[in-house]
Amino acid sequence: MAGRFGFVKRNSIYPLQFIIQSGNSYAIVLTLHPVDVLGRSMNSGQTLLNRDKMQFYLNTLTGKLNVVQLANNPEHPTIVFLHDSLGSVELWRTFPKTLGELTQCNVFVYDRQGYGKSSPFTVNSRDNDYLEIEADRLHQLIEQCGLQRVILFGHSDGGSIALIAAAKYPSFILGVITEGAHIFVEEITLEGIREAVTAYQTTDLKERLQKYHGEKTEAVFNAWAATWLNDTFRSWNMEQFLPKIHCPVLVIQGEKDEFGSLDQVNGIVKQVSGVVSSLIIPAVGHTPHKEAKEIVLEHSAGFIGTLV
Incomplete structure (x- = not known):
C-alpha cells in the first residue's frame, strides 16, 4: 500500500x-x-x-461515524448539520447541499453514534447530560477533521447540541442556526412524544424509520422516547449555557411546533449574549426545513451571509 x-x-x-x-x-x-x-x-x-460529494467512515473512541462532506475549500466556512432525535444524514434530503450552494460554504453532515449508518449505541440508557456529551463529541469531531470557521445548523436535539457546543467551544464556532431546539422540558414536548409512541406502535412509523436506521431503529426510538418520558429527565435544563454564547444565533421555529412552545425561542433570545434573531414561521410544525424549505433557506443564507 x-x-x-x-x-x-x-x-x-x-x-x-x-x-x-x-x-x-x-x-x-x-x-x-x-x-x-x-x-x-x-x-x-x-x-x-x-x-462534489465524499462519503466516509470516521473512527472514534466510541465507534464508526458515517460522514458526508460536500466541497472542502479551506478558504470557505463549513456548515455542520446536526440531525434531530430520530434523524440521520439521509433524512436531511437535499437541504444541506442547497444551503451550501447558496452560501458557497463547505457542508459536513454526519450520523451521530447509534443513528443511520454509524455504529450502534454502546449504552442501553441515557443520562440527563447526553446532549452535552454529544456537544463534546462534536468538538472532538471538528478537531479531528480539521474543520475551520464552523457554522452549526441543528434541528431539535441537534439544535440543543449546537447551542451547548457554541457555549463550551466558542473559538471553533462562527455562528449557530437552530430549528425547534429545546432548552428545558415542557408538557407539550412530552405530549408530542407520547403521541409519537402511539404512532410507533400502531402505524407504519417503525417501518419508515427502518429505511434509515435499519436494525438500530428500536434503539433509536427508545433512546429518545424513554429518556424524555422518564421522570428523572423532567428537571433537565440547559439555560445555564446560553449566556456563554457570544456568536450570532438564528433561532427558527414553526408556530405550530408539536414538540415545543415559543417559550423555547424566547428563552434563547433573551439569554444568549451574542447577536440573536428569531424566525417564527406560521402554520409550520417541528421540521421547518422540510415544511417551509424555501423560507428557511432564504433566511439561513441571509444569516450566514452576515458571518462570512
Whole structure:
C-alpha cells in the first residue's frame, strides 16, 4: 500500500483514521486532517476528495461515524448539520447541499453514534447530560477533521447540541442556526412524544424509520422516547449555557411546533449574549426545513451571509 500513497513512508506505522467509499472504490486515509489530503482510490489511482460529494467512515473512541462532506475549500466556512432525535444524514434530503450552494460554504453532515449508518449505541440508557456529551463529541469531531470557521445548523436535539457546543467551544464556532431546539422540558414536548409512541406502535412509523436506521431503529426510538418520558429527565435544563454564547444565533421555529412552545425561542433570545434573531414561521410544525424549505433557506443564507 505504501507505493500507492506519496505521503506514506515505507516501514512506518500510521493510525487508520477513516475509510472513504465511492461505489466499489475505497481509499484509506492516515491523517487527522482529511481536508488537507488527496486520498487516492486503491482501484484506479484517481482522487476522490475532489468530487462534489465524499462519503466516509470516521473512527472514534466510541465507534464508526458515517460522514458526508460536500466541497472542502479551506478558504470557505463549513456548515455542520446536526440531525434531530430520530434523524440521520439521509433524512436531511437535499437541504444541506442547497444551503451550501447558496452560501458557497463547505457542508459536513454526519450520523451521530447509534443513528443511520454509524455504529450502534454502546449504552442501553441515557443520562440527563447526553446532549452535552454529544456537544463534546462534536468538538472532538471538528478537531479531528480539521474543520475551520464552523457554522452549526441543528434541528431539535441537534439544535440543543449546537447551542451547548457554541457555549463550551466558542473559538471553533462562527455562528449557530437552530430549528425547534429545546432548552428545558415542557408538557407539550412530552405530549408530542407520547403521541409519537402511539404512532410507533400502531402505524407504519417503525417501518419508515427502518429505511434509515435499519436494525438500530428500536434503539433509536427508545433512546429518545424513554429518556424524555422518564421522570428523572423532567428537571433537565440547559439555560445555564446560553449566556456563554457570544456568536450570532438564528433561532427558527414553526408556530405550530408539536414538540415545543415559543417559550423555547424566547428563552434563547433573551439569554444568549451574542447577536440573536428569531424566525417564527406560521402554520409550520417541528421540521421547518422540510415544511417551509424555501423560507428557511432564504433566511439561513441571509444569516450566514452576515458571518462570512
